[in-house]
Amino acid sequence: MIGAKRIVMLWIVWGIAWLGAATIQRSIWKPGETFSEYLQRRGVPLQVLRSISPEDSKYLYEIQGGEPFFELIDDNGTLLQSLIPLGEEMQIALSRQWGSGAYRFDIVPIVHKEVHDTVALSVRSSCYRDIDRVTNNPRLGFILKTLYKRRVDFRKLRKGDRIVFAYRQKSRLGEPWGQPVFQGAVIRTRGKDHFIFVDRDGNSWLKPYKEVKTVHTGTKTVYETVTRKIRTLRNRKGYIRPIPGARITSPFSYKRWHPILHRYRPHLGIDFGARRGTPIHAVNRGRVIYAGWMRGYGKVVKIDHGDGYVSLYAHQSRIRVHRGQYVSRGQIIGYVGSTGRSTGPHLHFGLYRRGRAINPLHVIGKGGSRYVVTEVTERKKRIKKFAKTEIKKVPIPGAEKLKKRMETLLHSSSVKGYRWREIADRLIYVDQITKHKEASNETGYDDYGQTDR
Ligand SMILES: [Zn+2]
Missing domain, CATH: 2.70.70.10 (Glucose Permease (Domain IIA))
Structure with missing residues (x-):
C-alpha cells in the first residue's frame, strides 16, 4: 500500500526534525470535566481560550464524557497535541506551536483511514476468539458468521480448520470505525472448502458471480x-x-x-x-x-x-x-x-x-x-403482454482474483494477523491526517490490499 508507506515516512521526518521522542496516549474524557479544567490539568495556558471564536466556543460543551480522545505528549510531559472528538465527524485539534509554545485551537474533520486486509488463520479455540486475536476486531467474526448463515455452522468448526477472509475496515485514529465490509471468505472444514463472495449490496454468494433474475416484459402479436x-x-x-x-x-x-x-x-x-x-x-x-x-x-x-x-x-x-x-x-x-x-x-x-x-x-x-x-x-x-424471467450470471467485481488469492492463503501457514494499535501511533498529527486523507483516496474499492505481516 503506497499510502501506508508515505505515512510511515512522514512520521519519521516529522519525528526526527521536529519532535524528538513523543508518545501517543489514548485516554477517556473524564465525565463532567470542562475544557478549561482539562487545559489546567495539562498545564496549557488558558489564553488559548481567548483565541476561540464565540461561534466555536459552544462546541466546548459538546465534548462527550466517557469517549476516547488522543494526546501527543513529549518526554518532558508537555502536551504537544490533543484530538478530542465532537460527535462522529469532527474533532477539536489543540496543537502546541513550534517555537512560541503557544497553543492553537482548531476544529477539523475526523479522518477515516481505510484498510483492505486479507487474513488467514487456523482455528485454535473458538473461531470468534481466533479472529479477534488476529485482527483486534471482534465484530469481524460475528459478521462472517452471518454471511455464512445456513452454509457453515460456526459452532461445528474444529481445531485446525482454516479460515481466510478479505475485508475493508475504516479506522479512526487507529481504531476500527464503523462496520467492516467483507469481500469474500473461504472456510476449510472437514475436507471441504466453503467459499463466499460478497457483492456491493452485502449479499454473499457461493460463486464469484451472482445470479440475477431479470424479467423481460413486452408485447407480442x-x-x-x-x-x-x-x-x-x-x-x-x-x-x-x-x-x-x-x-x-x-x-x-x-x-x-x-x-x-x-x-x-x-x-x-x-x-x-x-x-x-x-x-x-x-x-x-x-x-x-x-x-x-x-x-x-x-x-x-x-x-x-x-x-x-x-x-x-x-x-x-x-x-x-x-x-x-x-x-x-x-x-x-x-x-x-x-x-x-x-x-x-x-x-x-x-x-x-x-x-x-x-x-x-x-x-x-x-x-x-x-x-x-x-x-x-x-x-x-x-x-398480448408477456413477462419472461431470465437468470443471468453477473460477475462480482474482483471476486475471481480474490478467489485465487484466498486459495493460496488457504495453504500458506505463516500468516499473522494485523493489529490496529500498531498503526495508531502513526496517525495522530493533524497535518499527517490531512496527508493521509489524500493517500487513502488512492485505494479504490476493488483493490483488496494485503497488509505485510
Ligand atoms: Zn369480373
Whole structure:
C-alpha cells in the first residue's frame, strides 16, 4: 500500500526534525470535566481560550464524557497535541506551536483511514476468539458468521480448520470505525472448502458471480380465430351469395368495355367489391374441381355443385381448399385479393351450367329464405403482454482474483494477523491526517490490499 508507506515516512521526518521522542496516549474524557479544567490539568495556558471564536466556543460543551480522545505528549510531559472528538465527524485539534509554545485551537474533520486486509488463520479455540486475536476486531467474526448463515455452522468448526477472509475496515485514529465490509471468505472444514463472495449490496454468494433474475416484459402479436355468424339469403335451389352483403361493382355482360384491355370483352361473371382478405364462401355444397392459378384469373377455385352447375371464384389472395375436397354451403374457400389481371381487390364470381357461363344473378340473385353462414376462420391480430424471467450470471467485481488469492492463503501457514494499535501511533498529527486523507483516496474499492505481516 503506497499510502501506508508515505505515512510511515512522514512520521519519521516529522519525528526526527521536529519532535524528538513523543508518545501517543489514548485516554477517556473524564465525565463532567470542562475544557478549561482539562487545559489546567495539562498545564496549557488558558489564553488559548481567548483565541476561540464565540461561534466555536459552544462546541466546548459538546465534548462527550466517557469517549476516547488522543494526546501527543513529549518526554518532558508537555502536551504537544490533543484530538478530542465532537460527535462522529469532527474533532477539536489543540496543537502546541513550534517555537512560541503557544497553543492553537482548531476544529477539523475526523479522518477515516481505510484498510483492505486479507487474513488467514487456523482455528485454535473458538473461531470468534481466533479472529479477534488476529485482527483486534471482534465484530469481524460475528459478521462472517452471518454471511455464512445456513452454509457453515460456526459452532461445528474444529481445531485446525482454516479460515481466510478479505475485508475493508475504516479506522479512526487507529481504531476500527464503523462496520467492516467483507469481500469474500473461504472456510476449510472437514475436507471441504466453503467459499463466499460478497457483492456491493452485502449479499454473499457461493460463486464469484451472482445470479440475477431479470424479467423481460413486452408485447407480442397473437393470432386467434374468431367465429362470426353472417345472415344471408338462400334461394330455392339452395344457393347463397359468395360474399354476403357485398356490392356488385360489375355485372354479368356478354359485351363490356374492358378497362385494362381497352376493348369490348364479355364479362362472364359478377364482380363483388370487397376488401382484401374478405372471406369467400362456397355458394353451395359441392366438390372442389380446381384450386390453383389460372392465367388472367389469378388464384381460382372451381366448385362442382352437381346438377350441371359449377361456380368459379377468381383473383383470390389465398386459397383455403384443395382439389377434390368436398365443401359445405357457406364454407370459406379463400379470401378476396387482386391476383391475375385485376384493377384492385375484388371477387370475380362466375357460374356455369353445363359448361356455359350464365348470369349468376339468375341463380343467386333471387331472394329466398334466411340463411346464416358461420364464419370461423378469420384470424385476428391481438397484442398480448408477456413477462419472461431470465437468470443471468453477473460477475462480482474482483471476486475471481480474490478467489485465487484466498486459495493460496488457504495453504500458506505463516500468516499473522494485523493489529490496529500498531498503526495508531502513526496517525495522530493533524497535518499527517490531512496527508493521509489524500493517500487513502488512492485505494479504490476493488483493490483488496494485503497488509505485510
Ligand atoms: Zn369480373
